Amino acid sequence: MTTMSPPAPELQPRLRFPDQGSKAFGPGKAELLRRIADTGSIRTAARELGMSYNRAWLLVRDMNGLFREPLVVATRGGDRRGGAALSPLGAEVLARYTRMEASCLRATRADWQALRRLLRPSD
Amino acid sequence: MTTMSPPAPELQPRLRFPDQGSKAFGPGKAELLRRIADTGSIRTAARELGMSYNRAWLLVRDMNGLFREPLVVATRGGDRRGGAALSPLGAEVLARYTRMEASCLRATRADWQALRRLLRPSD
Numbered sequence: 001m002t003t004m005s006p007p008a009p010e011l012q013p014r015l016r017f018p019d020q021g022s023k024a025f026g027p028g029k030a031e032l033l034r035r036i037a038d039t040g041s042i043r044t045a046a047r048e049l050g051m052s053y054n055r056a057w058l059l060v061r062d063m064n065g066l067f068r069e070p071l072v073v074a075t076r077g078g079d080r081r082g083g084a085a086l087s088p089l090g091a092e093v094l095a096r097y098t099r100m101e102a103s104c105l106r107a108t109r110a111d112w113q114a115l116r117r118l119l120r121p122s123d
Numbered sequence: 124m125t126t127m128s129p130p131a132p133e134l135q136p137r138l139r140f141p142d143q144g145s146k147a148f149g150p151g152k153a154e155l156l157r158r159i160a161d162t163g164s165i166r167t168a169a170r171e172l173g174m175s176y177n178r179a180w181l182l183v184r185d186m187n188g189l190f191r192e193p194l195v196v197a198t199r200g201g202d203r204r205g206g207a208a209l210s211p212l213g214a215e216v217l218a219r220y221t222r223m224e225a226s227c228l229r230a231t232r233a234d235w236q237a238l239r240r241l242l243r244p245s246d
Contacts, residue, residue: 009140009142010141010142011139011140011142012138012139012147013137013227014136014137014138015134015135015137015227016137017132017134017135017239017242018242018245019132019135066242067242067243068241068242092241096234096237096238097234097238099234100235104138104230104231106230107227107229108138111219111220111223111226112140112223114219115140115216115220115223118190118212118215118216119140119189119191120188120189120190120191122141
């Protein structure tokens with residue numbers, strides 16, 4: 001009989017690798033990659049995420065160093081300050097990571113639905 | 124031809140819920156539950172995890188409040204300071220969470236194996 005239900009609690013799978021070290025790849029870096037792919041600009045991606053350009057640039061540098069080749073590369077083109085794009089490797093990493101998140105959610109759905117019913121309802 | 128390889132990087136699935144709020148249930152609380160189940164004592168579990176008793180107690184309080192019934196209950200018995208055990212609900216939550224971690228790892232294995240080969244080898 002409630003007319004306004006709070007949003008149902010969701011499961012967050014935060015997949016991180018490698019397991020050692022502070023520069024791991026995880027959901028934050030994946031989202032930054034996604035925004036760079038969408039906007040063609042580290043600066044715009046950073047702004048969309050409420051992050052300083054400097055912070056985004058450092059995250060990109062860390063990501064690029066984590067893999068055999070850079071994930072994000074500079075582009076030249078219309079934007080007079082230059083732009084950024086995902087390398088083929090960057091696109092592959094983002095696609096695989098995105099699929100892993102979806103696979104994890106699907107594989108855990110039955111247990112999560114059961115657990116969710118055991119949570120105390122929030123007001 | 125290497126004689127000493129560094130350990131292979133591993134994927135960490137950090138499953139957290141609910142998605143809002145700072146008192147979410149995740150891998151840290153699950154591990155605390157596991158140790159309490161094993162040792163029958165919040166104090167011993169805390170010591171094994173390198174955590175203060177006070178910190179462990181607060182985490183238990185938060186967990187107990189997150190669900191419809193407490194996950195950890197006090198026991199009386201041999202230990203003169205009393206002990207702790209998982210309630211049936213606590214055992215169910217821990218079992219489901221543990222299975223979710225395993226399911227997530229299994230479901231993401233193929234992509235993770237491919238991603239792992241794209242990582243720069245660590246020295």
